[in-house]
Amino acid sequence: MAAHDLTPTMRKFLDRHLVFPLLEFLSARGIYDEREMLEAKVNLLANTQMVDFAMDIYQRLHPDKEPPESMVEKRSLVVARLTELKTATVPFLAVMEEQEEIEKIREQTELIELFERKGVKQESFINLYHFAKFRFDCGNYQGAAEYLDLFRQLTVQSDENYLNTLWGKLACEILMQNWDVALEDLNRLRENIDQNMLAPPLAILQQRSWLVHWSLFVFFNHPKGCDDLIQMFLRDTSYLSAIQTMCPHILRYLTTAVITSHRQRGDGQEILKELVKVIQQETNSYRDPI
Secondary structure: OHHHOOHHHHHHHOOHHHHHHHHHHHHHHOOOOHHHHHHHHHHHHOOOOOHHHHHHHHHHHOOOOOOOHHHHHHHHHHHHHHHHHHHHOHHHHHHHOOHHHHHOOOOHHHHHHHHHHOOOOHHHOHHHHHHHHHHHHOOOHHHHHHHHHHHHHHOOOOOOOHHHHHHHHHHHHHHOOOHHHHHHHHHHHHHHHHOOOOOOHHHHHHHHHHHHHHHHHHHOOOOOHHHHHHHHHOOOHHHHHHHHHHOHHHHHHHHHHHHHHHHHOOOHHHHHHHHHHHHHHOOOOOOOOO
């Protein structure tokens, strides 16, 4: 089974936080040696701020040892940085507590004006983004999602951090398994990518390839996910082209979605024919057991 595991291939298209659920899945299935899986998790955590999690796994690997001094020092730095960033966002928290006034707002300009009336200037909005990003890296996905969503509402699409905000918010909802919200965020991100006329074609191709991989978490957990997956992967030529060019291994998941859902669809046979045609086109470059 390990010979057909796509995790090493797919992780190249995923944020490292999204790789953790894949490693947990592999651990539960016993496909690899458990010690090997724990070492992979420690290595993955090394470039995050999830120090407590890393220390816990380290002690599972080395039950007779204390965590190395580097981990202890990093934990102190993380706590200090988190406190610093939280302090910078205190003015935002005060405004956010005025729920009644915020719920009446319908336009972005009104929301910005509200914050400015309360003494929070536009140039400080970036503090929200930095705090949200750090929270995400610490594994606080709920807190990160709230601040990322607020930052999105306060900024414009041309902002250099806007696209990263959409990616971060989607990752948060996936990791919290909020599939309805995740689907909304997925569609918002897809629209932003597809409507970007200024980015180089290669950048758009890469963004679509990443989105295809991230969307698998949503599509295979959402009630209407298989239909949306087929529509996006097979019938949207932009994404089908990205799959064929950058990640033909995704055809495994497209095939699975078609096979498991075609009998419930009125156009099931037509979709099967379309899928077979695509697979035949890729026969010389990619093969898969499914």
